[in-house]
Amino acid sequence: MPSTLLETHEYQGQGYQHLINSPLWRVALMNYTPDQLPDQITEFQRHDETDEVFVLLQGHCILFLGEGGDEVTRIFAQNMLPFTLYNIKKSVWHSHTSSPDAKVLIVENADTSPANSPRLQLSLEQRKEIAELAQRLWEAYG
Template structure:
């Protein structure tokens, strides 16, 4: 038996470890998560998702659509803190070049139990104004 290590230096997210109970991924900057380019939110309907910022900067944008209209918010992540995205919350990670995060989630989380919400122009602009 030996200690293993896992890494990922590519663009976007890659699952680097999975044991049947949880998955760990590394999420790096990609243009689709840039403040000027993002245009969608996602939600996982059955599982929470955790993020830890290790380098760069990230703003977690989110929307609560429980009352029939989207109410938007944003949280600027601090390095080394754990952020939980509860199941069912619309969200996205807005990053800058050089950003690296650790992602922890259930191994069953995927598009079969998740949804994508395409932001209308006005909604995207409203969220962009919340990002430092």
């Protein structure tokens, strides 16, 4: 079949990789990476110009969301269910952790970049809270 009719993409590496880009949006796959283990998460990120959609395709993933403007005042954790769309709203602080077999589909604006996606260092107390939340949710996962 001509590539002008259909493209196919796969990604087996660690972490995040853009796979399809259009003028307005892009699709990426995010796989497990050890730096996103709960005790390794040291910062949150937010996207100030776009929402970001996450879809768990396989494995297990927990989203961590931070309430607050210039600082995170409260942390929430959400176990992702497979094939459910999770829309992280614009300017919401977030991070994630996943199992080694996890694959997460991500859709976001094509112009999402470090210039419009600030990062925030977490306090030691916030890092401990993330580790505790993850442990509780991992136990619930089985």
